[in-house]
Amino acid sequence: MPLFNYTVISYTGKKINGQIEARDRATAISTLRKSQLIIVDIRELKGEGLKQKSRVKLEDLIIFTRQLGALVKAGVPLVKGLNILFGQVENRALRQIISSVITKIESGSSLSDALAYYPNMFSHLYINMIKAGEFSGALDAILERLSTYLESNERLARKVRAAFIYPSVILTVAILITAIIFLKVIPGFESIFTSLGASLPLPTQIVFSISQFSRKYFVVAAGGMVGLFFLIRQILQLPAAGIAFDRLKLDFPVFGRVIRKVVVARFSRTLSTLLKSGVSILVALEISSKTSGNRIVEVALDKVTSRVSKGEKIAESLMESKLFAPLVVSLVAVGEETGDISSMLDKIAYFYEDEVDVAVGNLTSLIEPFIIVFLGVLIGGIVLSIFLPILQLTQVMGR
Template sequence: MPKFMYKAVNPSGMPFKGTLEAQSFQQAMDELKREGYWITELMDQSQSILHREIKFGGPKVKVQQFTLFCRQLATLYKSGVSMVDSVKALADQMESKEFRGILTEVAASMQQGTQMSEAASKYPTVFSGIFINMLRAGEISGNLDEMLNRLAVFYEKEHYTREKVKSAMVYPVIMGILTVVVVTLMMLFVIPNYVASFQSMGLQLPLPTRMVIAVSDWIVSYWYAIPVIVLAPSLLLALLKRHPKGPYWIDYAKLRIPIFGKLLHKQAIARFSRTFSSLFTAAIPMLQALSLVSSVTGNVVVGKVIEDARDGLVGGKSITDPFRHSWLFPPMVVQMMSVGEQSGALDTMLEKVADFYEADVDAMTDRLKSMLEPLMIVVLAGIVGAIVLAVMLPTFEMMKNGVVPIN
């Protein structure tokens, strides 16, 4: 019987994954739905990397759009507009057709007496477990306006931090691609025409020139291999992700990358602290909050430590013990969590940690951008200059010996 891999969200909003046996995709879907799960991904385990995954649960919404939606919803509700009217108003002005349709359906469900958290839980790919649980907590406690404001602040800070990290990493990628394109074009079109005259003269070319010519000849002969070489790392990563421990190895390697690894590490700590603080403030049960936080840190290695903390809490241990023995959580973070746990102000301490690391990420990305821009320009200029110099060496030798090449 075929085996199927799936990712789903349970009625409590907790994401998880697993495998099951079924005769067909439809039977697998029906079985999961009978158990009350919202399916986000379902795939035949026997399929190769070239087969496409079949995804369910509705479209995804851009983070920027969702962040703006949260802020506008909090503002409208605080101004005295009812929740139903607020959602309808935001649906009417939403640019994304998919998001507009989802909000319209949510508003229609709310008009029939359904709470927004319940109506939104039908779209787990749009409304995260954090959003649904905090919204439900606000509905139960009667502090919906405060909870909406906390959600808006949470997503705004999350979006800002993520964009700062992206902006620091985009420039090196662009410059790397530009370097490959420039060097490839030079090797394909410039070098062969320029060195042809030297080869026809039978000169003994310097070693750097011979090396450049050899690379140029290889690229001209095997140009079709260049896309394969460029895409090979992405293919290897995709294959590695299929391995049960692949995502863990990949995220561990990310954290060990010089400079950028430290940036990603700080971003993960900031995300953990901000998310945990928001859920704790919303009075979400500790075990459920830790399960949610472990799935949104953006790094499997960090998520594993949080899962260990959850398991330790079930066994009666302190929440800070797994963090204390992990290199991923600095002593300052663990100490502030310990103080917050003992004083009953864990949310306040975590919020301070989040503020600190978000500011640290902000400052680090600005420093990286100011350092990387001139550095990458120098690297590109150095590579192109080395190639040009290697090609010009025969000309310098001929001019030194009093011979002028004739074109």
């Protein structure tokens, strides 16, 4: 389908440049005018497909989903609602996708089918929930539920990032400070002590040797570390290595418990949201396994799906996986008995999201003293090794 570059002015007077996919120039102009945009210029790009020069952020997707749900709930026709959002969205990539979705819907496609053309933007879960909303006639409620789910997932991801960012930043700063000391500060003291011809204490000799080695092989060491980083990334792309790493993350002391809580919270929230949206239990379990973010958990949940398809209860299947705590299994069993499993899954999700909050706080409190001690010993040792020769010289001069 042809792609057109356009320059338009919005109803607020703002000048907007972007791209739109349409059958022809007339259709592109019509789509832009429906969004209450004044067309300044529009030109077809020959031989080029749809380009996404900017990435669509999760925040943009959440806002788009919530606003579309509000428009549908207000009784605005779907295409008109998409045209309104097209005129408001600032992200160029998202605007291109909306224009393409409008064209596909006007050509007879459903919303879910049109969104399915962009799997990198709209996940399998997103598509299936939209499809369930179209089938049930409750698209507005599904969009609202979907935006709430995405927001919950984003909050959970932020909590996990917060747990790892603090120690990572502190260690990075410590490495940079240490590198500056060894590469810039210590050589000055080394030249002074060498010119005096005094014998140096063993700690000082060790520090000076490390400094000399760092200066001599700094480029090689830095290149080696960068190369090692990319090598590890490539190795982790291998299925066996990736599975081993995911298992290590689950079993890692302290951090592993946080990751397990996150996995349970995400699984419970995803499965509950899908079931409330009318997605069948087997499809919901399959999608939930793909959103777990851990291949060990994904394999275990695939086995759970297989057992459930053969008639086993969900709680029994989860117990067999040995990845879920007895509390989770018990609540799911109660949900199955009462016929309200989605509510029980919501309670599990809320409980474990609170647990993640507490675990992240405890993790930060636990790591902080170790980092302070590590930095104190490192910097203190370097400073002491430099001052030892100065103290010796002072004693000699005092005699």
